[in-house]
Every structure is written in C-alpha cells, then in structure tokens.
Amino acid sequence: MQGTPPPQQQQPATATYPPTERTVPTRSPDRAAYDKDLVHAILDEGYVCHLGFVRDGAPVVLPTLYGRIGEVLYVHGSTGSRPLRAAGRAGAGLPVCLTVTHVDALVLARSAFHHSVNYRSVVVHGLAHDVTDPEEKRQALDALVDHVVPGRAADSRPADRKELAATAVLRIELSEVSAKLRTGGVNDEPEDLGLPHWAGVVPLRKGYGTPLADPGLAPGTALPGYLAAL
Amino acid sequence: MQGTPPPQQQQPATATYPPTERTVPTRSPDRAAYDKDLVHAILDEGYVCHLGFVRDGAPVVLPTLYGRIGEVLYVHGSTGSRPLRAAGRAGAGLPVCLTVTHVDALVLARSAFHHSVNYRSVVVHGLAHDVTDPEEKRQALDALVDHVVPGRAADSRPADRKELAATAVLRIELSEVSAKLRTGGVNDEPEDLGLPHWAGVVPLRKGYGTPLADPGLAPGTALPGYLAAL
Numbered sequence: 001m002q003g004t005p006p007p008q009q010q011q012p013a014t015a016t017y018p019p020t021e022r023t024v025p026t027r028s029p030d031r032a033a034y035d036k037d038l039v040h041a042i043l044d045e046g047y048v049c050h051l052g053f054v055r056d057g058a059p060v061v062l063p064t065l066y067g068r069i070g071e072v073l074y075v076h077g078s079t080g081s082r083p084l085r086a087a088g089r090a091g092a093g094l095p096v097c098l099t100v101t102h103v104d105a106l107v108l109a110r111s112a113f114h115h116s117v118n119y120r121s122v123v124v125h126g127l128a129h130d131v132t133d134p135e136e137k138r139q140a141l142d143a144l145v146d147h148v149v150p151g152r153a154a155d156s157r158p159a160d161r162k163e164l165a166a167t168a169v170l171r172i173e174l175s176e177v178s179a180k181l182r183t184g185g186v187n188d189e190p191e192d193l194g195l196p197h198w199a200g201v202v203p204l205r206k207g208y209g210t211p212l213a214d215p216g217l218a219p220g221t222a223l224p225g226y227l228a229a230l
Numbered sequence: 231m232q233g234t235p236p237p238q239q240q241q242p243a244t245a246t247y248p249p250t251e252r253t254v255p256t257r258s259p260d261r262a263a264y265d266k267d268l269v270h271a272i273l274d275e276g277y278v279c280h281l282g283f284v285r286d287g288a289p290v291v292l293p294t295l296y297g298r299i300g301e302v303l304y305v306h307g308s309t310g311s312r313p314l315r316a317a318g319r320a321g322a323g324l325p326v327c328l329t330v331t332h333v334d335a336l337v338l339a340r341s342a343f344h345h346s347v348n349y350r351s352v353v354v355h356g357l358a359h360d361v362t363d364p365e366e367k368r369q370a371l372d373a374l375v376d377h378v379v380p381g382r383a384a385d386s387r388p389a390d391r392k393e394l395a396a397t398a399v400l401r402i403e404l405s406e407v408s409a410k411l412r413t414g415g416v417n418d419e420p421e422d423l424g425l426p427h428w429a430g431v432v433p434l435r436k437g438y439g440t441p442l443a444d445p446g447l448a449p450g451t452a453l454p455g456y457l458a459a460l
Contacts, residue, residue, distance in 0.1 A: 022288075022290075026310055026311060027307070027308050027310060047333045047336070047347055047434075048331055048333050048347065048349065050280035050291050050329055050331070051291075052280075052289035052290065052291035052327070053289050054287070054289050057325070058284070058325040058327070059282035059283050059289050059290075059291075059325060059326060059327040060252075060282065060289075060327050060353075060355075061280050061281075061282035061289075061291050061327040061328070061329040061353065062329065062353065063329060063331040063349065063351045077257070078257050080256055080257060081256060081257050082256055095289060096289060097288070097290050097291040098291070099280055099291040099292065099293060101278055103277045106277070106378050106379060108378070108379065108382060108386075109386065110386060110387055111389070111393075112371060112372070112375045112383060112387060112388055112389050113387075113389045113390075113393040113397070115374075115375050115378055115386070116295075117277055117278065117378065119293065121293050123290075123291065123292065125290075141342060142342070144345075145342045145345050148336050148338070148347065149336060149338065149432075152338060152345070155427055155428070156338075156339065156340060156342045156427050157340055157341040157342060157343075157422055159341070159342050159343045163341075163343040167343070192387055193446050193448070194448050195387055195448065196448050196450075196451055197385055197386050197387070197451070198385075198443065198447065198451050198452065198453055198454050198457070199444040200441050200442050200443040200444045200447075201442045201444075202379075202438055202441045202442075202457065202460065203439030203440070203442070204277075204436065204438060204439070205435075205436065205437045205438065206434065206435065206436055207434075207435045207437075208432055208434060208435065209335075209433030209434070211430050211431070212415075212430050212432075213428065213429070213430040214415060214418075214429040214430045214431075217428065218423070218424050218425065220426075221426055221427070221428050222428070223428055224428050230432065
C-alpha cells in the first residue's frame with residue numbers, strides 16, 4: 001500500500017488511544033489515527049478479524065468472529081481450540097495481535113509503483129485472557145451475536161449450560177490500538193501525468209442479498225425487522 | 231465460527247498440498263481442504279492478506295497487498311518497513327503466516343450458539359525471503375499490480391530503477407497451506423427447530439462502483455476494457 005498519502009480527513013476532537021512504539025508505523029505515519037470513535041466504527045463494521053498469536057515460536061493468523069463491549073473485544077471458540085487453550089494456560093495472558101481491515105476502493109495510478117487500495121484498518125496489540133466470570137461470558141456471547149446482526153441476541157435462544165461450558169471466550173482490552181487509513185485519489189508523479197494510461201479510483205461495494213429462510217421455520221415466523229432493514 | 235459443518239462440496243480430484251500438523255485444524259477438520267485449485271481461487275479473489283510475523287516475541291498482523299505466480303506469493307513494501315527489514319536480516323527466512331478470508335454470508339440460527347458465517351479462508355505457513363533477483367522482483371511487482379486488476383500491469387508505467395530500489399519484495403512458497411470453508415445453511419439442534427425465531431442465511435454481496443477518473447487524465451484517455459468489464 002504504497003504512494004504518498006492524501007491529506008487526512010479532519011476528525012472531531014475526541015478521546016484517543018495513546019500511541020506506543022508498536023502503534024506508530026515506521027512508514028506513512030500520517031495515515032495512522034488513534035481516535036477511539038473511528039477505531040470503534042471500523043471494528044463494528046467488520047465481521048471477521050484476523051487474530052495473530054505465536055505458537056512454537058512461529059506466527060499463526062486465524063480468521064474469527066468477534067464482538068465489542070466498550071473498550072473490550074471478545075473472541076470465542078471451542079474450549080478445545082489451540083489459541084483458547086493456550087490463553088487458558090497463559091497466566092499472564094496470551095500475547096495477541098487482532099486486525100480488522102476494510103478495502104474500500106482500488107486505486108489505479110499511471111505508474112505501477114503508485115497502485116494502491118483505499119482501506120481502513122485497526123490493529124490491536126494486547127494480552128488475551130480467558131473469561132471465567134459466567135456473567136461476563138454471557139454478555140460477551142451476546143455481543144458476538146449482536147456483532148453479526150445488531151439486535152439478534154435478544155431474538156435467539158441463549159446458550160445453555162452445556163453450550164457455555166463448551167465455549168471459551170477471550171477478552172482483549174482496547175488500549176494499544178491504532179487505525180490506519182488511505183482515502184482519496186491517485187498520487188502519481190508530476191512527470192507521469194501526461195501518460196496515456198487511465199488512472200482513477202474504482203470503489204468496492206458491499207451489500208446484502210435477499211435473506212434465505214431455513215426450510216424448517218416454525219409456521220408463521222416472519223422475517224424480523226432488523227433483517228428487512230439491512 | 232461454531233456449529234456442526236454442513237457436508238463439504240465435492241471437489242474434482244486435483245493436486246493437493248500435503249497436510250501437516252499445523253494445517254490440520256483441531257476443530258472442524260472436515261471444513262479443511264488442501265486442493266490447490268481451490269486455494270488459488272480463494273487467494274486470487276482477495277485484495278488484501280493479513281500477514282503475521284513475530285516481533286520481539288509478540289505477534290504482529292498487518293494487512294497488505296499480495297500477488298501470486300504459480301506456487302509463490304509475493305508481498306511488497308518499502309525497504310524501510312519492519313517485516314521487510316526483518317526478512318532481509320533473517321538469512322533462513324522470516325517465519326510468517328499469511329491469511330486471506332472471504333465472508334460470504336451471515337448464518338442466523340435459532341440458537342445463539344449456532345450463529346456463524348459462511349466463509350472461505352486460506353492460511354499459508356512459511357518462510358518469507360527477500361527477493362534479490364531483479365527479474366523476479368519485476369515479475370513479482372507485475373503480479374501485485376495484476377492482482378488488483380488483471381491486465382493492469384501492461385497498462386501502466388513500470389517501476390524505474392529508483393522505485394525498484396525503494397521497494398522490497400518478499401517471496402513465500404505455497405507449500406504448507408490449507409483452505410477452510412463453511413458453506414450451506416443453518417445447523418440448529420433438533421429440539422430447537424420449533425422455536426419462533428427466524429433462521430436462515432443472509433448472503434453478503436460484493437461488487438464494483440462506477441470508476442472515478444482522475445481529474446487530470448491526458449486528453450482522449452478512455453476507460454480501458456478491463457475496467458468496463460468489472
């Protein structure tokens with residue numbers, strides 16, 4: 001994701017995450033942002049994060065669902081899964097890096113070098129801790145379901161004792177966090193502007209298709225408003 | 231991404247990546263696939279991968295563009311970037327994990343526990359090596375541009391000496407690789423089927439918006455066919 005960044009959008013003055021050595025990028029530091037509202041918005045728009053941890057000295061990056069309650073992220077999985085077992089064993093918490101990325105547009109420059117994409121990403125560094133408090137675990141699982149579709153947790157059967165026991169939940173505090181963004185248009189070199197190559201931005205669009213009802217729905221079960229409104 | 235997986239789609243018999251201890255998941259092993267054509271298709275459909283590496287003993291996961299030539303992936307960045315500098319220093323290669331994920335649909339079950347998403351992901355474990363051969367570097371950069379829009383590398387100004395010198399390229403062999411997929415519908419428990427909650431699948435759609443031309447295009451520069459066809 002190269003090229004000279006365009007001027008950053010102005011963000012309203014709000015609470016920010018204090019930058020650390022790990023969250024100040026060595027490249028394009030002007031693309032980095034620490035605004036909490038911006039970070040929350042990028043996190044809330046995603047479905048899947050990429051969770052990184054170290055296993056036998058080597059990195060592992062797995063896609064997984066997540067949920068957010070305030071300044072805490074939750075991920076979940078089977079109590080048999082590797083990272084969740086590792087976090088359970090790690091008394092001080094399992095070092096993780098959790099990243100969420102949206103690709104918003106393709107940026108086609110006249111020069112190969114300045115090709116890029118417009119994107120918004122959040123990188124969270126921290127320690128993942130096994131959630132042992134039953135009430136926090138319940139709230140975390142609700143947050144995970146509501147992250148997929150807001151309002152959905154209240155319209156589904158909650159996890160029972162057996163399901164809760166089979167599910168491990170990790171908590172990761174939002175404290176060492178940064179967003180990184182590229183927005184705007186093409187940044188070609190002045191001497192390339194006369195080249196005969198088309199240059200510009202191709203937006204990527206996301207949307208929802210028609211919900212496909214399970215064939216065995218109980219009679220009279222209508223599509224809920226929170227899905228019709230998607 | 232919980233829940234009992236649906237039956238896997240039949241794949242034609244083709245070359246596969248040999249499973250290893252790292253690429254056989256502890257959970258839902260029936261969702262894992264090693265078919266090379268399937269892996270290539272998932273990789274080629276993505277724009278951004280999540281590249282994981284270890285820095286000072288902690289995991290780092292960064293989004294980055296990538297390109298593929300046969301059984302080799304390439305990522306690039308400034309020669310000043312941390313992972314690329316680290317790979318240059320690591321004579322034996324930098325251990326990385328490179329993951330690409332597509333979320334295809336939201337899966338809403340009657341029970342909170344069986345909520346999921348349909349997805350296709352590829353996880354690549356390997357060693358990243360700095361590309362030093364100038365010809366391989368050029369081909370890798372072409373692959374990176376063509377990965378954003380197929381055919382684009384031939385319709386842009388190639389990198390010059392200065393740009394090539396400023397760009398580091400890493401090569402990662404596709405050898406320890408797996409795909410993981412969830413497809414199909416809702417997998418509720420039999421005793422939940424009569425619950426009055428709507429259940430089903432909400433497809434996620436992706437597409438392209440109208441290309442926005444750079445305001446300074448050379449006169450007479452038309453939208454190329456490979457973009458009009460998107």
